[in-house]
Amino acid sequence: MDIGPYLLLASLEGAVTAAVLALTAVGLSLVFGVMRVVNVAHGEFFMLGAVLAWWVTSLVAGHAALGFVLALLVVPVMVGALAALADMTILKRIAYDPERTIVATIGILYIIQQVTLMTYGPDARPVEPPFNTRLALPWIEFVDGKPHIYWPWGLSTTTYKLGVIAAAVLVLIGVWLVMAKSRIxxxxxxxxxxxxxxxxxxxxxxRVYALVFGLGAALAALAAVLIVPIQQAHYLMGGDPLLLSFIVVIIGGLGSLPGTVVAAILIGLSDGIISVFFSPTLAKILATLLVALVLVFRPQGLFGVRRA
Incomplete structure (x- = not known):
């Protein structure tokens, strides 16, 4: 099999990463854009969404789809309500001071992480996907100038991964409609x-700040619910989403939702392709290098506006 099918497969894996990353990073960007708060605990809200998704699905008997749909509806609300409560009881009391909010959200990070460790435990646990049919993917090869369709061995994906991409697109469209068209x-x-x-x-x-902080955390939790059937729930899984979300927000432009989505697609696809052909470590190194270049040559980000 030539490099083309491998590239398609890597791009599909990268698209799943990009979809989940876009949801997580949009939540972080929304909080910073409206509140000017750097939420260091954002990754732990992601982790909490995955752990609660495992808990909710484990309580529901019957078909896996029942528990998963319930988790998809309930878990983002639970995490969003917890984040709104943290905003009203902690961030509000320190008047959203930029330096103190960083320290406060670091404290929230460790509280969530350690409480999860004490209650959930250190083990990684899977969540069964609601549907997971494997789909073989065709490839077109030109022979004597004529296209021929064939089915390379190993070139396949699952219906659930395609569903994750579709769900993320729908949610992002919904967030854009709320921000651009609604009164709130x-x-x-x-x-x-x-x-x-x-x-x-x-x-x-x-109240707007509490709503925004809760919405940002809910988007991260929703992303975690979507990805946890692919990646197992673990109490330390919040680190990578936080790092990649910061990378995406910086590249796209602080507070810019379109820039965040474009940067998430760029980072997600490159991460998937580089991880398949080279190594995941190289993908992270190149993403960090890109951040450094953006900070040097365009500090406001690709879509950000330079402030006076």
């Missing part, structure tokens, strides 16, 4: 542009 999106954007003016017009800024 208008309120969020007004709060982002000028907090004091929003207060003057009677917008409950602190």
């Amino acid at each position: 999106g208008l309120i969020m954007r007004a709060t982002q542009l000028d907090r004091d003016m929003a207060l003057a017009f009677g917008i409950p800024v602190e």
Whole structure:
């Protein structure tokens, strides 16, 4: 088999990574864009979503789809509510000061991680996907100038991985519609542009902040629920999503949702392709190098706006 089918397979794996990464990074970007808060605990909200997904599915008897759909609906709400509570009880009390919020979210990170370790344990545990049919993929080869379709051995994917990509696209479209077309999106954007003016017009800024912080965590938890049938739930699984989300947000532009999505696709696809042909470590090194180049030559990111 030539390199073409391998490249297609690597691109499909990268597309799954990009889809989950886009959801996670959009949540982080939304929090920073509206609140100007660097949420270091974002990866732990992702991890908590995966662990709670395992817990919910283990409670539901019957077909795996029943437990998974319940987890998909309930877990993001649970994690979002916990994040909103953390905002109201911790971040609000320190007036969202940039330096102190970093320290506070580091504290939230370790609290969530250690409580999960004490209750869930150190073992990685799987979640059964609701559907997982393997699909063979065709490839086109030109012989004497004429296309011929054949089915290379090993060139396949699963319906669940394609479902993850489709679900992420639908959720991202939904987030864009909320931010661009709805009244709550208008309120969020007004709060982002000028907090004091929003207060003057009677917008409950602190409630908006709690909603945004909860929504960002809910998106991370939703991404974790989608990926946990592919990657097992583990109490230390929040590190990589946090690192990659920061890389994506910096490259795309702090607070820019379109830039975050484009950067997530770029990083996700490159990670999948480089990991297959070379090594996952090289993929992380190149992503970090790209961040350094962006910070040097375009500090505001690819889609960000330079502030005066």
